[in-house]
Amino acid sequence: MKRKVTIRDVAERVGVHHSTVSRALSPGKRDKISPAVVKKVEQAAEELGYFPNIVASSLKQNRSFTVGVLIPDLTNPLFPPIIRGIQDTVEAAGYTVITANTDDEQDKELNALRIMRGRAIEGMIITTARREDRIVEECIANDIPFVLVNRTVDQDGVSAVVVDDDHGVRSVIDHLVGLGHVRIAHVSGPQHSSTGFGRARAFAQCMNAHDLQGDLIEAAEKYTIEEGRRAFTRLLARDKKLTAVVAANDLLALGCMDAMNELGLLVPDNISITGYDDIQFLDRMSPALTTVQVPKYEMGAQATQKLLDMIAGDDPSASIVRMQPRLIVRNSTAAASP
């Protein structure tokens, strides 16, 4: 690569000291420099194609302007919109992000954290939390600011942006009950995740509130289509007369539909299925999946803003934000077959 243009080159061209150039180019210090000089410096910088070496700046300021992001897997369609929300917010603040795919494996998470710490990340956005989470502990132990997204931990005193699952699950069950369903089952997510656990609990409570039996629940081991298929099969083995299944996320719901397909059952004619998250293109599927829309981009954006505030020291208090989800009725749900 060619030799980079530095602040000294600009200084030489204008005929000032390089510290003056630094100040003239720094939005916060610019007002200490005469407008005429600022002007000349900006022009010279432009002409020479100068841009700052953030590495040097980071070293001096002991800040990296970098945040780390942990996700399970980019190719899980839940995450791209979240990441986009994170990236857009972070960039607007002059930061960049490093993301790692951990496949929900703890050693990959630990390894990623190590690498990120070596890069002096100023904070972490974590979408991979279990209810008891090693990474969260490490961050706390090392005073690394972090915000949890989507999934949270059981312990309190942490900051997180999650979905109001009581509300989300209730909207689904109310919808199904309104359609005359009584034997409603639940394919829950992994119980070590707050979403798996919380949605299952909300399911049971809400069914009880309707005076319906709320214990027809099978937990999937992972949030995958295949695990959804499996859990559905177990459910059907327990109750052949169920008429609706509430899945804890869309991938699990897709797995339920696959299982039904294999058995020659029709959605929603024989059994209604609902999802959760509203991943892309669900509206184009056959049948289009009724689901609970969660504000993915906004969750990423809001968590990031919170993290940036924490880093800036503006908002050191921990807080849990619960985003409101919204039921989207499509055609995987219909009146209960008599």
Add this chain to the structure above:
Amino acid sequence: MKRKVTIRDVAERVGVHHSTVSRALSPGKRDKISPAVVKKVEQAAEELGYFPNIVASSLKQNRSFTVGVLIPDLTNPLFPPIIRGIQDTVEAAGYTVITANTDDEQDKELNALRIMRGRAIEGMIITTARREDRIVEECIANDIPFVLVNRTVDQDGVSAVVVDDDHGVRSVIDHLVGLGHVRIAHVSGPQHSSTGFGRARAFAQCMNAHDLQGDLIEAAEKYTIEEGRRAFTRLLARDKKLTAVVAANDLLALGCMDAMNELGLLVPDNISITGYDDIQFLDRMSPALTTVQVPKYEMGAQATQKLLDMIAGDDPSASIVRMQPRLIVRNSTAAASP
């Protein structure tokens, strides 16, 4: 955060000069230091919880172990698998990646490149190339190693991993011709992109090879569903009797299907539609889209390996790799209606 442990702290503890610590901890320089000292240094480093400040190291070495990635938009389902291929490969080599979403806007691309250069990226993976591309020029002008993915530029002497579109388009047309289609149209991608241009050219050539008319082409302005819808409408205005449309990517194909829906036309009964790329979940859509599968993950992985080789100086020669795509027949294509 706590004050960081530096190389000087380790040096003090062991009673050696900090440069000795630096060497003892560097895999490449370790053999110049007596094993006893290396041992003591490692132990002290461990005890103090030392880990290197990569920022300082980057500044000094003018290397960052970071590569930059330019994509249009993470939420476009074509990209997550490509990125995953890039990240997995890069991480295996001890590098990290910074990605930027540029929304196919040149100023965002330029800005992202500036930021990345400020972070001293050692190379770039570019998925956003136009046939004449400013970013590519900048990289060349500044001796930044780069590899193009999916889209390439007209000029040669660059490295790229792309799809063999002649093969891909031919497989689609052969399939349609085999089904008895004669009036086949093409919704091409933007002509400033190599995929838009190349697939349109392949379409025309291949139609001619079949002695069919190959000029029923409308170019979409962007690779979006909405632009696909628009282009389809223009096509239908030109020829009401067309029986099949080859779209230059899946999103455009989805747009074609939307347009047909609005007009009360059926896929594939009235018109067959094909896509390109094979993004996720196409097989679950209604109708399931016949498309050309491209090896997304592998393209990302292979391009990254090439880039790493270039950075290491192992493989300075430019090369174009053409990946073989594969036709996936689903049910958006059927025999031509008579």
Add this chain to the structure above:
DNA sequence: CTGAAAGCGCTTACAG
């Protein structure tokens, strides 16, 4: 094999 010094490109307290 090890030390002392210089320097990567910035930022910022200290003078003036």
Add this chain to the structure above:
DNA sequence: CTGAAAGCGCTTACAG
């Protein structure tokens, strides 16, 4: 308002 100096935490030619 501007300059001169020091230093962020490393790495590495140069000595010895």
